[in-house]
Amino acid sequence: MNRRTLLKLAGVSVVAEGLAIACGGAAAPSPSPAAATAAAAAKPTGRISVYSALNESTNNEFVKAFKTAYPGIEVDLLPLAAAGELQTRIKAEKDSPKADIFVGGDRSFHDGLGKDGLLEKYTSPNASAISDAAKDPTGSWTGWYFGIFGFVANTDRLNKEIGGKTPKTWDDLLDPAWKGKLVMPDPVKTGGGYIFLATQVFRFGKDEAKALDYMKKLHPQIAQYVGTAPQGIQLVSQGQFVGGPNWSHDILTEKAKNPGIALAVPENTGYEVGAVSIVKGRPAANLPAAKAFVDWILTKEAGELNVKLSNRVSVRKDVAPAPGAPTLEQVKLVNYEPDFANANKDRLIKAWQAAVGL
Amino acid sequence: MRSLRREPALLVGLLAVAGLVLAFIVYPQVQVVLTPGGGGYVDFFEHGNWQRPLQNSLILTALSTTTAVALGFVYAYAMVYSDMPWKPFFRLVGILPLLSPPFVVAAAYILLFGPRGIVTYGVFGQSPNILGLYGIWGVQTIAFFPFAYQLIADVLSRSDARMEQAARNLGAGAWDVFRSVTLPLTRPGLGAAILTTAIYVLEDFGNPALIGGVFTVLPTQAYGLISGFGDISGASAVSSILLALALGLYVAKIRLDGGRSYVTVSGRASSMPRPPVPRLVTIFSFVACLSLAGLIFLVYGTLIASAVTAHFPTNLTPTSEYFEYLGAHSLSLQNTLVYGLSAASVSALLAVFAGFLVQRGSWRGRRALDFLLIMPAAIPGLFFGLGYVVSFNKPWLDWLDRGVLIIIALTFWNIPVGYQATVAGLRQIDRSIDEAATSLGASSLRGFRDVIVPMLGGSLRVGFVTTFVRAVTTLSLLIFLFTPQTTVATITIFQLVNDFNWGGAAAFTVIDVTMAIIVLVTLAFIGGRRGLALGAARA
Numbered sequence: 001m002n003r004r005t006l007l008k009l010a011g012v013s014v015v016a017e018g019l020a021i022a023c024g025g026a027a028a029p030s031p032s033p034a035a036a037t038a039a040a041a042a043k044p045t046g047r048i049s050v051y052s053a054l055n056e057s058t059n060n061e062f063v064k065a066f067k068t069a070y071p072g073i074e075v076d077l078l079p080l081a082a083a084g085e086l087q088t089r090i091k092a093e094k095d096s097p098k099a100d101i102f103v104g105g106d107r108s109f110h111d112g113l114g115k116d117g118l119l120e121k122y123t124s125p126n127a128s129a130i131s132d133a134a135k136d137p138t139g140s141w142t143g144w145y146f147g148i149f150g151f152v153a154n155t156d157r158l159n160k161e162i163g164g165k166t167p168k169t170w171d172d173l174l175d176p177a178w179k180g181k182l183v184m185p186d187p188v189k190t191g192g193g194y195i196f197l198a199t200q201v202f203r204f205g206k207d208e209a210k211a212l213d214y215m216k217k218l219h220p221q222i223a224q225y226v227g228t229a230p231q232g233i234q235l236v237s238q239g240q241f242v243g244g245p246n247w248s249h250d251i252l253t254e255k256a257k258n259p260g261i262a263l264a265v266p267e268n269t270g271y272e273v274g275a276v277s278i279v280k281g282r283p284a285a286n287l288p289a290a291k292a293f294v295d296w297i298l299t300k301e302a303g304e305l306n307v308k309l310s311n312r313v314s315v316r317k318d319v320a321p322a323p324g325a326p327t328l329e330q331v332k333l334v335n336y337e338p339d340f341a342n343a344n345k346d347r348l349i350k351a352w353q354a355a356v357g358l
Numbered sequence: 359m360r361s362l363r364r365e366p367a368l369l370v371g372l373l374a375v376a377g378l379v380l381a382f383i384v385y386p387q388v389q390v391v392l393t394p395g396g397g398g399y400v401d402f403f404e405h406g407n408w409q410r411p412l413q414n415s416l417i418l419t420a421l422s423t424t425t426a427v428a429l430g431f432v433y434a435y436a437m438v439y440s441d442m443p444w445k446p447f448f449r450l451v452g453i454l455p456l457l458s459p460p461f462v463v464a465a466a467y468i469l470l471f472g473p474r475g476i477v478t479y480g481v482f483g484q485s486p487n488i489l490g491l492y493g494i495w496g497v498q499t500i501a502f503f504p505f506a507y508q509l510i511a512d513v514l515s516r517s518d519a520r521m522e523q524a525a526r527n528l529g530a531g532a533w534d535v536f537r538s539v540t541l542p543l544t545r546p547g548l549g550a551a552i553l554t555t556a557i558y559v560l561e562d563f564g565n566p567a568l569i570g571g572v573f574t575v576l577p578t579q580a581y582g583l584i585s586g587f588g589d590i591s592g593a594s595a596v597s598s599i600l601l602a603l604a605l606g607l608y609v610a611k612i613r614l615d616g617g618r619s620y621v622t623v624s625g626r627a628s629s630m631p632r633p634p635v636p637r638l639v640t641i642f643s644f645v646a647c648l649s650l651a652g653l654i655f656l657v658y659g660t661l662i663a664s665a666v667t668a669h670f671p672t673n674l675t676p677t678s679e680y681f682e683y684l685g686a687h688s689l690s691l692q693n694t695l696v697y698g699l700s701a702a703s704v705s706a707l708l709a710v711f712a713g714f715l716v717q718r719g720s721w722r723g724r725r726a727l728d729f730l731l732i733m734p735a736a737i738p739g740l741f742f743g744l745g746y747v748v749s750f751n752k753p754w755l756d757w758l759d760r761g762v763l764i765i766i767a768l769t770f771w772n773i774p775v776g777y778q779a780t781v782a783g784l785r786q787i788d789r790s791i792d793e794a795a796t797s798l799g800a801s802s803l804r805g806f807r808d809v810i811v812p813m814l815g816g817s818l819r820v821g822f823v824t825t826f827v828r829a830v831t832t833l834s835l836l837i838f839l840f841t842p843q844t845t846v847a848t849i850t851i852f853q854l855v856n857d858f859n860w861g862g863a864a865a866f867t868v869i870d871v872t873m874a875i876i877v878l879v880t881l882a883f884i885g886g887r888r889g890l891a892l893g894a895a896r897a
Contacts (some may be wrong), residue, residue, distance in 0.1 A: 049842075056853040076842045080849070081856035084585035085740075089838050091590060092747040096756055098841070112588050188407065188574055189567075189582030223473070224489045227567040227578055230856055234465070238672075240472040254858045258669055345587060346405050353410070358572055 044288035045072030051090065051279075053083035053104035055253075058309040065305055066296055073289045083109045084191065090279060094118055097281040100290040103297065106191060106272040107136075107143055108338055113277065114140030120278040122291055126298035134273050134315045141277035144297050145312040148326055148333070149195060150248030150265040152233050157181075157242045158262070166243075166264035170203065170214070173245075178221045181242035183232045186225035188349055191272075193225065196245050197352055198341040199270030202334045208348070212355040219356040237261050249311040252324055263324065267332040274312065368802050372721070375712050379730050382770045386745025387737060391601070393594040393748075402595040411579040412599060415560060418491065418575055422498040423556040429499060430506025430551060431544075433650070436643030437507075438514040439540075439635050443644065449882075450875070451651040454658070456504045456827040457874055459848050461855050462867045464568035466660040467497055469671065476671055477656075489571035497565050500653065502558055505775060506551040508824065512779050512816040513547025514540075516786050519632040526633045535633065546785045550778040553611045557604050557735040557774070563834060576600055577738045581834075584740065597741040604736030608729050658871070664864035680865035687850045687866070694847040695873060697761065698829035701768035706776050706821035708769065710814055713780025714806050718792065728781075735774040739835030742771045747838045761844045764836060768829045776821015783817040784810070823878060830874045 052059050056079060063075050080086055083105020090099055090113055097118075102110065113119050114136060121139040134143030153166050162177045173182065185193035197215065204210040223241055226232045232246050237258045251263045276297050278290045296302055303314035311322040321327045341348075363369075394402060402408070433452060436442060458464075470477045471493075473485040488496075517540065525535045563577040570578060580596035583589040664670040668677050684691070709731075716728050734742065746767050750758070787810070795805035811818070833848040840849055847870045854863040 056857040056859075078840075078842050079853055080837065081853055082585055082837070084588045085837050087588040088584050088590055088744070089747065091588075092744055092838060093751045096751050096753045098751070109588050186572055186574070186582075188572075189578055189586060191586035194586060223487065225572040226489070227570055227582075230858065231465075231568060233858070234860065235468065235472070238469065238472070239474045240468065250858065257858060257860075258672060260672060342587075346407065349407060350405075353407070358410070 043070055043072055044292050046286055046289040047074040047076065048100040048286055048289045048293060049076045049078065049098060050101040050103060050293065051078050051080070051086045051099040053081055053086050053102075053109075054079075054306075055081055055310055058306065061305060061309055062302070065302065066293065069296055069301075070289075070292055073292065075293075087113060090118060091116065094281070097279050099279045100282050100286050101276065101293050102279060103276045103293075104274055106147075106338075107134075107141060107275045108191075108342055110141035110275040110277045111136065111338070111342075113279075114138070118280055120280045120287070120290070122278050122294060124291070124295045124298055126295050129317075130298070130315050141275040142294065142298065143273040143275050143315050144303065145274040145306055145310075145314055146328065147272040147274060147312055148248045148265060148331060149192070149199065149245060149270045150251055150263050150326070151243060152236045152246050152251040152254075153243035153262045153264065154236050154239050154241070155260050155262050157239055161242060166262060167266045168264075170200070170245075170266050170268065172266065173221055174214075174217050178242070180221065180223045182218075182222045183224045183226055183235050183241040183244040184222055185229040185232050185246065186227055187352055188225075189227050190229050192229040192247060194345065194349065195270045195272065195336075195341070197348060199268070199334050199336065201341075201348065202270070202336055203268045206340075208351065212351055215352055216355045233261075248326060249313075249322075252311040252322065255324070265326045265331045268334045269331060270334055270336050273315075273338075365802055368715075371711065371803065372715050372719070375708070375715060376727060378708070378770075379712075379727065382766055383730055383734055386742070386749040387601070387733075389748040390594050390741050390745045391598050394591040394598075398591040399595055399598075402592050406592050406595065407579065408576075408596060408599065411574045411576045411596070414491075414573055415575040415577075415603070418494060418498070418566070418573075419556050419559045421491075421495050422502065422559045423552060425495070425499040426502040426555050426559070427506040427548070427551050429503040429650075430508075430555070431510050431548070432643075432646060433503065433507045434511035434514055436647055437511055439632065440640040440643040441634070442640050442647065448647050448651065450879070451647070451654055452507050453504050453823060453827060453878070454654050455501050456824070457831055457871045458501060458564075458657075459831045459833065459851050459867055459870065461564065461568060461833075462661065462851060462863055463501075463657060464497060464565055465855075465860070466657045466664075467493075467569065469660050469664075470656060476660075489569055490573050491570075493569040493571075494566050494573065497569050498559055498562060500650075501562075501565060502555050505558060505824070506555050508820045509551040509554060509775070509779055509782060510544060510547045512820055513544050513550075513782050513786065515816060516783060517543045522633050532633075532636050532639075546782040549611055549614060550782045553607055553732070554735060554775055554778050556607050557732070560600060560603060560607075561736055561738050563738055563740070576603075580738060581740060590744075594741070594744075597738060600736055600738065601733065604733060605729065608732060612725075658868075661864045661868055664861055665868050666865075667861070669861070670864075677861075680859075680861040681869075683850070683854065683862045683866060684869060687847075689843075690845045690847045690850045691870065691873065693761070693844055694830055694870065695877070697765050697768060697846065698826045698874070699877070700765045701772065701829050702822045702826035704765070705769040705773050705825040706818050709773050709776030709821040710780045710811060710818055711806070712773075713777050713784060713814075713817070714810055717781045717784040718789070718802075731777045732774045734771045737771070739771065739832055740837060743767060743835045743838040759844075760839060760841045764839050764844055764846075767835060767839060768825065768832070771832075771835055772825035772828050773821075775824040776817065779817035779820040780814060783814050787813055822881075826877070827874060830870060 059077055059079050063077055066075060086102060086105065087109040090102060119140040123139040124142060127135055127142050130143065151167055158164055167173050184196065187193035187197040200211040200214050201208055229246055230250060232244050233250055233254050235241050236244055237254050248263055248265055255261050255263065276294055278294060300316060300318055303316045303319040306312060307314055307319055307322050311325050313321050313325060313328060437445060437448060469475060471488050473487060478484050478486055522535050522539050525539045561577060563581055566575045566578045576596050576599055580593040583593040665680050666676055667673065668675040712731055716724050746763060750763060792805045792809050795809045796802060831848065833852055836846055836849065840846060847866065851863050851866050854866060
């Protein structure tokens with residue numbers, strides 16, 4: 001690429017931005033059909049700031065769809081696919097909050113903010129369709145998707161070295177054929193790795209000795225514990241390792257780019273509940289628009305869009321899963337207790353380190 | 359430098375620098391250090407997981423600093439002393455590793471040298487396990503040698519050829535001259551290089567996170583606590599351990615280089631050439647630099663290949679689709695350029711002025727300011743940024759554009775290298791030179807401007823280049839500071855990586871790095887022309 005093309009590209013984008021501004025400006029003062037005007041009159045207007053831990057491609061489509069549903073609301077979206085960082089940022093900004101909405105990321109990140117009193121309580125009318133397990137009883141946050149822990153395999157190497165069999169249970173990974181061929185997120189450094197460790201604890205009915213014994217036997221099978229969860233999928237996709245436990249939606253996203261990998265969901269697996277919440281302390285005028293965003297996120301339409309774009313599973317029963325994605329009925333989830341997992345984090349991680357000798 | 363009482367302008371300058379350091383380095387960090395509270399620290403040190411990461415950090419710092427400084431020294435010596443060809447090319451190669459946005463370059467190493475790496479498995483049929491201590495050690499050696507190279511080369515280029523000529527005339531051989539004259543005279547640069555490299559290795563997050571595997575060091579542990587568990591308190595405690603270690607390194611360095619004099623630039627002009635180095639040394643220098651360049655180009659070549667093929671290395675169909683993200687994200691590239699250039703200019707000038715105040719002054723509290731100007735190197739970007747949000751995200755500061763805050767953060771986070779270069783440089787310049795100006799009636803500030811600054815061109819360049827390059831490639835510092843309007847290129851890269859868009863991330867990195875290189879080469883070209891005038895003042 002030479003400089004001229006670069007300049008041309010930059011020019012195109014400036015023009016595109018100009019157009020977008022022109023269109024936005026034109027659309028607001030000239031509302032179209034009369035029916036829409038009547039509806040829009042009842043709908044809140046304003047400008048909200050959304051902190052989003054969702055994937056980049058999901059963000060753009062989401063904002064577009066939301067603006068179609070609520071033309072009167074402008075959205076400033078801050079994208080950062082790292083919920084822990086966003087949670088920290090919202091905590092650090094508490095003297096003068098900058099976000100109206102925090103969307104995406106496991107419920108534990110929202111729960112932490114709620115317990116610190118940083119979230120506005122709101123129970124959306126659309127939340128009635130959602131099971132109690134997926135929403136906060138006090139209304140600080142509402143769950144709207146599930147992320148299910150699965151298993152990624154490099155098909156080529158799986159066929160050649162393991163005999164083509166993906167694991168049906170987590171115990172299958174103890175098969176000697178897997179020795180030194182797995183890669184998984186580090187329980188010390190990643191939320192996903194810790195969910196895997198906690199899953200084992202719940203799988204054995206909180207018999208921690210059994211769970212740690214399993215992790216100890218699994219240890220020689222693991223070639224690497226990696227520092228970020230997506231890296232584990234990438235390494236399997238490249239064929240550096242044969243397989244590994246990881247997030248099933250992310251595995252499907254990579255599979256769309258590289259068909260040479262496969263997804264399996266062993267039974268008694270762990271999961272995250274992706275949540276949405278409203279941040280406290282923003283101008284009162286923003287609240288109706290923020291509530292409208294939460295209402296919209298919980299609709300069937302938004303659920304379907306999220307499933308399509310991120311391969312995650314909607315909490316709504318009426319939203320079909322993405323092609324190839326596991327449904328909640330198909331997979332057998334472990335009885336995961338997020339509060340227990342959070343409260344015992346340091347202790348379990350230390351026990352794991354002692355058990356595997358790291 | 360005359361006493362501050364007799365020069366109010368100087369006093370004002372000193373107070374201004376001290377005020378800035380207090381406001382933008384000390385105050386935000388105090389906020390972070392205080393976050394866990396007494397109970398938080400007790401709890402963390404009793405139950406938290408820090409012993410192993412601490413031990414790992416110490417081992418890694420010792421190993422990587424040794425090899426990176428050794429490599430930097432060889433590179434600097436080859437550049438300054440040998441007559442090897444292609445020096446302008448090698449000058450660029452010497453800063454390329456600094457231009458490596460996190461996530462992307464480390465990933466390229468795995469593509470090349472992983473268990474099924476293109477080189478390791480594809481060419482040699484080996485499956486090495488590079489994730490772990492040895493992997494990080496190797497990658498950090500390449501990643502951090504540029505700091506050592508720049509600081510040592512700056513000092514070497516100012517060393518006095520007459521001393522070496524004198525030694526030769528007295529019958530010393532090439533090796534004896536090197537051992538007894540050249541090497542001792544580089545000590546201010548070497549000390550600065552070891553301290554700076556060690557602190558940056560200690561603080562490094564990107565490489566251990568991607569190459570480290572289960573080898574957890576303090577920064578990856580701290581990031582993990584925030585990113586995986588939202589545990590600010592524990593993470594801040596880990597960050598405090600890093601600060602304590604940096605202080606330890608600093609004290610060790612002060613003890614080591616004591617009160618010796620390294621003056622090689624005095625008032626008497628010299629136009630004597632350096633004694634020639636043996637031919638064998640030149641050949642060795644050339645081969646060593648060329649191999650290093652080859653390795654670095656292999657890494658960047660992998661990135662380019664990833665950017666222009668559908669799914670490197672499994673699907674090599676050429677495509678330009680990944681460059682389409684440029685249009686949608688031109689704002690982030692533009693911001694990166696503006697913030698980087700602004701911060702680099704301010705940071706380099708401030709570093710030279712602060713270095714002058716500390717090294718030439720005799721006022722009390724110099725040591726404290728000296729340490730505070732080096733300390734930011736030890737603060738992981740995430741915590742430097744966190745301190746800024748906690749301190750400056752206040753209702754009465756809401757009018758402040760976040761872009762300004764980002765520039766300030768980049769300026770102070772990156773000040774240590776330029777500052778260290780200045781102090782090392784000033785230790786080589788005889789005080790009699792600026793004293794000549796002041797006894798002729800010039801104020802200390804005028805002497806600084808008209809005499810010292812022209813002689814410190816190299817240090818100014820080191821400060822500018824380092825700050826600019828780090829500003830272009832940092833992610834963690836800006837995670838808490840960017841807004842939709844002030845987003846930067848590394849945020850875009852991070853988003854693409856997490857979207858499993860490796861091609862897009864590679865393409866964006868290639869453009870980001872190319873943009874930075876164009877800027878640096880343009881500036882070197884402009885600076886080179888004016889350098890003729892500056893060069894005359896140099897001994």
